[in-house]
Amino acid sequence: MSAQGSAEGTVVAIDGPSGSGKSSTARGVASARGLWYLDTGAMYRAMTWWMQHHRIDVDDAAAVAEAAGRPDITMGTDPADPTVRVDGRDVAREIRTREVTAQVSAVSAVPAVRNRLVAEQREVIARGRRRAGGIVVEGRDITTVVAPDAAVKIYLTASAAARADRRSGELGGDVGAVQADLVRRDRIDSSREDSPLTQTADALELETTGLGLDDVVAIVLELVDRAGGSGAAQTAGEGRAESSAAR
Numbered sequence: 001m002s003a004q005g006s007a008e009g010t011v012v013a014i015d016g017p018s019g020s021g022k023s024s025t026a027r028g029v030a031s032a033r034g035l036w037y038l039d040t041g042a043m044y045r046a047m048t049w050w051m052q053h054h055r056i057d058v059d060d061a062a063a064v065a066e067a068a069g070r071p072d073i074t075m076g077t078d079p080a081d082p083t084v085r086v087d088g089r090d091v092a093r094e095i096r097t098r099e100v101t102a103q104v105s106a107v108s109a110v111p112a113v114r115n116r117l118v119a120e121q122r123e124v125i126a127r128g129r130r131r132a133g134g135i136v137v138e139g140r141d142i143t144t145v146v147a148p149d150a151a152v153k154i155y156l157t158a159s160a161a162a163r164a165d166r167r168s169g170e171l172g173g174d175v176g177a178v179q180a181d182l183v184r185r186d187r188i189d190s191s192r193e194d195s196p197l198t199q200t201a202d203a204l205e206l207e208t209t210g211l212g213l214d215d216v217v218a219i220v221l222e223l224v225d226r227a228g229g230s231g232a233a234q235t236a237g238e239g240r241a242e243s244s245a246a247r
């Protein structure tokens, strides 16, 4: 077992392309084992929402970098009710709009944004290990940059067609347009200079195209249990703790 699978608490790291099932799988696993849950994509979305709300031109990397330290982003880590607050405002819905989705890849390519959010993600991970017996974290650079020593490292995939089908089933919209948007984001997220989405040799690839969500969660749970991960240290209410990324 690696350092992050020790008695101090298990870290489960899940990366993968857009719509591959990271959030659903991570929440299912965290709920089943009483672990915290961190959606790092929601943090990049929250940063993007704040930039738009403050009329900062997200295509101006220097302006984005200069403003990157200003929003207070607070993540709730309960897998049953993950919350996202920016400067105290609940933005859970607003960060999922088409406007945010269209610009989040540009904002997340700015190194000052990544430096800030990665540091905050590591703080939440450290708290989750201490207080809940572990944490399931999902995003694009968790297995490679944020928590490379995680006890369980997974690269979750599915065909672009399957991902578009699932996403349009959830949110509606033309499947072809949804697929084009997923592919566009994958291209930007995989080709940026700073912490691109990549699959490393030590991350287990889990191809989910023909698998239902319950099957995927069961496979990951088996890996977690083999690594010795459960949230035995968790007490009632701790999973609801909000981890202010800024403090």
Ligand SMILES: Nc1ncnc2c1ncn2[C@@H]1O[C@H](COP(=O)(O)OP(=O)(O)OP(=O)(O)O)[C@@H](O)[C@H]1O
Residues within 6 Å of the ligand: 016, 017, 018, 019, 020, 021, 022, 023, 024, 025, 041, 166, 167, 169, 170, 208, 211, 212, 213, 214, 216
């Ligand atoms: N194995 C699966 N089988 C069928 N549907 C799934 C499966 N996994 C996830 N889904 C569905 O696919 C959609 C996308 O899943 P989810 O939001 O978890 O993906 P994601 O990788 O976190 O996406 P994003 O990168 O955009 O945050 C959701 O509607 C979810 O219910």
Ligand SMILES: Nc1ccn([C@H]2C[C@H](O)[C@@H](COP(=O)(O)O)O2)c(=O)n1
Residues within 6 Å of the ligand: 018, 019, 040, 041, 042, 044, 045, 104, 105, 108, 109, 138, 139, 140, 141, 142, 185, 189
């Ligand atoms: N660790 C992460 C997580 C997310 N991003 C960026 C890239 C995504 O397109 C965007 C939104 O993520 P999603 O909500 O779709 O999971 O955020 C990243 O760069 N690094």
